[in-house]
Amino acid sequence: MTAARSGARPGNGVTAGGDVGRGWFPLDAERHRRDAPRYCPGCAAALSLTDGGDGLVCEYWAGPDRVFVCFCGACGWSGDIVLAARVLGHEAAE
Amino acid sequence: MLTAEQNEELTQVAAGTPMGELLRRYWYPVAFTRELEEFPVRPARLLGEDFAVFKTPRGRYGMLPEACPHRRASLAYGVVEADGLRCPYHGWLFGTDGTCLDQPAEREETNFRDRVRAVAGQVQELGGLIWAYIGPSPAPELPRFDVFVMDGVRDIGWTDLPCNFVQIMENAVDPHHTEWLHGRFFEFMARHQGFDAPPSFGKKHVKVGFDAFEWGIIKRRVVEGASEEDDDWKIGHPLVFPYNMRVGGANIEQMQIRVPVDRTTTRFMLYTVHAPVGVEYPEQPSVPDYQIPVFDENGRHRVDYVEGQDMMAWVTQGPITDRTVEHLGRSDVGVTMLRRMFKEQMARVSRGEDPLGVYRDFRDRIDLPCEKNKFDAGGSFAIQFIERASSRFSPQADALKKLHIKAHENRKAAAG
Numbered sequence: 001m002t003a004a005r006s007g008a009r010p011g012n013g014v015t016a017g018g019d020v021g022r023g024w025f026p027l028d029a030e031r032h033r034r035d036a037p038r039y040c041p042g043c044a045a046a047l048s049l050t051d052g053g054d055g056l057v058c059e060y061w062a063g064p065d066r067v068f069v070c071f072c073g074a075c076g077w078s079g080d081i082v083l084a085a086r087v088l089g090h091e092a093a094e
Numbered sequence: 095m096l097t098a099e100q101n102e103e104l105t106q107v108a109a110g111t112p113m114g115e116l117l118r119r120y121w122y123p124v125a126f127t128r129e130l131e132e133f134p135v136r137p138a139r140l141l142g143e144d145f146a147v148f149k150t151p152r153g154r155y156g157m158l159p160e161a162c163p164h165r166r167a168s169l170a171y172g173v174v175e176a177d178g179l180r181c182p183y184h185g186w187l188f189g190t191d192g193t194c195l196d197q198p199a200e201r202e203e204t205n206f207r208d209r210v211r212a213v214a215g216q217v218q219e220l221g222g223l224i225w226a227y228i229g230p231s232p233a234p235e236l237p238r239f240d241v242f243v244m245d246g247v248r249d250i251g252w253t254d255l256p257c258n259f260v261q262i263m264e265n266a267v268d269p270h271h272t273e274w275l276h277g278r279f280f281e282f283m284a285r286h287q288g289f290d291a292p293p294s295f296g297k298k299h300v301k302v303g304f305d306a307f308e309w310g311i312i313k314r315r316v317v318e319g320a321s322e323e324d325d326d327w328k329i330g331h332p333l334v335f336p337y338n339m340r341v342g343g344a345n346i347e348q349m350q351i352r353v354p355v356d357r358t359t360t361r362f363m364l365y366t367v368h369a370p371v372g373v374e375y376p377e378q379p380s381v382p383d384y385q386i387p388v389f390d391e392n393g394r395h396r397v398d399y400v401e402g403q404d405m406m407a408w409v410t411q412g413p414i415t416d417r418t419v420e421h422l423g424r425s426d427v428g429v430t431m432l433r434r435m436f437k438e439q440m441a442r443v444s445r446g447e448d449p450l451g452v453y454r455d456f457r458d459r460i461d462l463p464c465e466k467n468k469f470d471a472g473g474s475f476a477i478q479f480i481e482r483a484s485s486r487f488s489p490q491a492d493a494l495k496k497l498h499i500k501a502h503e504n505r506k507a508a509a510g
Contacts, residue, residue: 028095028421029418032418033097048099049097049099049103050097054444055437056100056433056434056437057096057097057100059095060095060424060427060430061421061424069430069431071434071441073440073444076438076441078434078438
């Protein structure tokens, strides 16, 4: 999923702030802006402050996966949204 | 990683901002008790606002905005009187609740005095510190956490750091830094500078965990050679939301306090109680406080002690960490949890609710969970702590070591 998304056009309708292009890792900052969840899965309110929302999206990396820790200020929903590189099932019981 | 807007929101302290409004729901230490014994009025800065804090001859504490409502002269140079604080410029007198009690040059028959009020903070003394609350009324209870009320020998190291308090608090939910900053890096510096690094800090982390609880986040770790049955995991120690961390071990109990003085200045205090069992504690007429060094004579960070290393890591991130270019990994989940907690509590305040850690029923003592056997290091941790942490700069460092050694000998003798 990550690979497919990373081919998307930069910006992709998402407002880019002044941080894009600065720092040592501008590409990651740009991807973060593009890929971070914009709406609450619970109530569909905007999460991003730039979109008028009141939530928080904080990204961390777990191996090849990108995890977005989310909180919605409108309904209180909280959870992690994962851009998973692979989906693995469990191993069959012996 | 955060967006610039989220980082901006998270690091604000000003009134009217979501974070500033959240932070105004808590009590903060703004002076040492002994300072107002030595001189009854002094300036204090908190959450980007300037105040004059004072103690009247009757023993009442007060805190007023530093600028006099009349012509803006500093009340931190005021005259402390029985009823309050009088401006040095034209003599206007304000009570501890901010009421204007006297305007000497104005005519008596006008109601001008009633139209002027200095917005006052509320002030209490606890454990050798003067605490202030500048949020909306009614003020919540000042939390009487265990370290501030327990018996023992007190000691407060402090300094002012040129950075935002949130990047310091993020360190409190980052167990992994211990084995590197206070382990590998400590050994590296020790080798080059010719001293011994304490061995217990370098133990490899096998597992870390975080649990939200009624006062913040409990941080847990299992280090190599230990198990989940050991104190570091079973009990852990808490980040006390929003600006403290409770630590301890080997009869040393400590609250690490990080007061947001303004957006890019943090008062860092190490409030320590040495409480070894098996010895009588000496009387302390006042709690000793001392400034701990941040930089050496060349302007480089002092990194030959534990907190000096922490301060280097906090301050070198810059006045406000640029979280738009960070790279968090799985080992940083405690950091993401704390950011979410800040945001959740901002939302509670915006709904008119009390945030986490604000309570309104008086409790004589609030015990916080905190491990006793730190890093599985046993009794040697106390001496390591005094020799290689901020207590080494205490005027009573030698006496504290003797206290722990004496207590250890007494316990040994009592055990036969």
